[in-house]
Amino acid sequence: MAMGMLCVILNVFCLYCVLSEAIQLYFGKSILYSNVLPDQGLNSTQGQLSSINCAKLCADQKYCQTIFYKPMTNMCSLYKYPLLKYTPTSSEPGIEVYELEGCPHPEFDVSREIGMCLKVYQTTNFTYSYITSVCNQEGGELISLDTDTKIDFLSAYLLMHFGTPVGITVGLDNSAGWKWTNGEPLSISHPNVVNGINNYDMAMDPCESNYCGILSVYSTSDMTLYDNCCNNLASFFVCTMPYQQ
Structure with a gap:
């Protein structure tokens, strides 16, 4: 796959990008969470980024590991934590949640x-x-x-x-x-x-x-x-x- 390309396979973003060197990141679509946004700690853009560019932006930010994306408005929000049971959230229709994957054990x-x-x-x-x-x-x-x-x-x-x-x-x-x-x-x-x-x-x-x-x-x-x-x-x-x- 060419450097800098992003593919979507079974709701998984496969991201190849260049920071100081080539890295590969995987963002899997959450099966537990959707239509929510954390109440605090988000870094957001409005109406600017495609899902691919949103994932690239997350890859460029070392703190980022969760993506909240709204296709209808191209809203891209980055978050430094996984989405957990007691994360304070608010309802937001149309939000897709993508979480960073790649641990040797998927439950980590x-x-x-x-x-x-x-x-x-x-x-x-x-x-x-x-x-x-x-x-x-x-x-x-x-x-x-x-x-x-x-x-x-x-x-x-x-x-x-x-x-x-x-x-x-x-x-x-x-x-x-x-x-x-x-x-x-x-x-x-x-x-x-x-x-x-x-x-x-x-x-x-x-x-x-x-x-x-x-x-x-x-x-x-x-x-x-x-x-x-x-x-x-x-x-x-x-x-x-x-x-x-």
Whole structure:
């Protein structure tokens, strides 16, 4: 296929474009969502772009991973998140929703902004070894929050996924000093995250294992990172794997 062309096959945009180098992106038409627009966070144009050029515009914006397109008016709206169960939306007739695809597992969501695919899991086994093994079996790992960009994305993602404040087990433990799963040392500089790491778990004292990390997200501007015994963690956790475009 020639560089710069876009084809539509079974409602999937197959986009070839040139940024710094040739990349290939796939936008699949959502089977769950249509006729809606997010209440905030959209970058929109009115009456200017074809569906092909709308997809190209999304490809040029690293943050973009979801397209809202209205064929009747050529309205093109770009969005930095997947459309999730509790995403605040308003009704808008005639809107088609196209979501970025390409994760090794189709049930994972893409974030081009952080270069990852991610998925929320729930378990009744609250041990770090078990939670880690689940991610490893999928070919991924527990999420590392070593950058502010990852924290910002994850907090918004979780609130749109659950619709309520939530605590999740993250890829952080002190088995060899406090480090994230990806090997980066713990360093919290995010202004909205309270660092509550203290090597203590009131519910499991003494702790017979190491301590591991939990992130509580109350809002995108109110989060706490703290630790519990690695055998007493949150039932929800997030696995990630690299997104390669």
